[in-house]
Amino acid sequence: MATIEFFFDYGSPASYLAYTQMPGLAQRSGATVVYRPMLLGGVFKATGNQSPINIPAKGAWMMTDLPRFARRYGVPYVRNPHFPINTLNLMRGAIAAEMDGRLIPYSDAMFSAVWADQKRMEDPIVIAEVLRAAGFDPGAMLAAIGRPDVKDRLKAVTEEAIARGVFGAPTFFIGKEMFFGQDRLDFVEEEAKRAA
């Protein structure tokens, strides 16, 4: 059975689209998905890569391309007017949730808040509301994201990703095979079946 490592950041709309497809892909291929929250801003800084929206013509194109994939997948997708956002706190929260065995419900809540519900996820009050609605204790999460072990773990995963060749999100690994982009899910699925 193949293991798919899925590196992502909640601020990446392509990560969101891929995230919605992972359960189906895992079921069809019999693969196990390992969710790896990383800090995309750290990846950009280290690799010299940047968000495509920094190139205005490319950003405009993305605003047609992402909805096309959302329609194909049959999932909600609404451009977030607060995009791009600094996701440091959200990603530290992912690490804290992961340590607590609750990464999936946390990720469901974060991705939906940013890419379906247009929430302003740099605002602590908005983050607290979203967390509470998803069954998390906002105060406990706020305390957790300040913990050194949480900060260090996010940094370590991000550095691991960079060392393995990651330059953007989402990025998938099956063994040493790397796939970049939610538009490579068909290749990921093929490889997962092959490696099974």
Place this chain on the structure above:
Amino acid sequence: MATIEFFFDYGSPASYLAYTQMPGLAQRSGATVVYRPMLLGGVFKATGNQSPINIPAKGAWMMTDLPRFARRYGVPYVRNPHFPINTLNLMRGAIAAEMDGRLIPYSDAMFSAVWADQKRMEDPIVIAEVLRAAGFDPGAMLAAIGRPDVKDRLKAVTEEAIARGVFGAPTFFIGKEMFFGQDRLDFVEEEAKRAA
């Protein structure tokens, strides 16, 4: 019947991969393909975009991604050791060949020389050899690419592409719908069938 405009540059490996797929796509969808040679370097300069190989980690990834698509398509693809190249003369030649009604045989020769045969296509002697082997008169082509109307036409097409939102290659238009990348051929084919 839909018309697909296909903007490309011979120096772009993704343009080459797309080019190999256009006849089949046109046949399946009943669409007409209009081949639009442009200068990708001019597009990059105007839009602030750049070749993905300028980001080392992204360039390394492309060296696995492009062969994956070549295998899927069943077409030859060999990384060109002279890449990236300045394609100004090659693209002016495309305009001259187009004016002469010979854009397809010219493009077949150029794309194969760069992306299957690893030719050094900045070298005038190599270009002349490739042209002669494809049935072109190298001397006549050399004269043609110096003509003001040829230079102006390439510039005009490139400016038109930029004005319409192009930031890379290949880019496709079906009416006002724009698609970027050889990895969007499935969307292009869907739209061509829809618009038929």
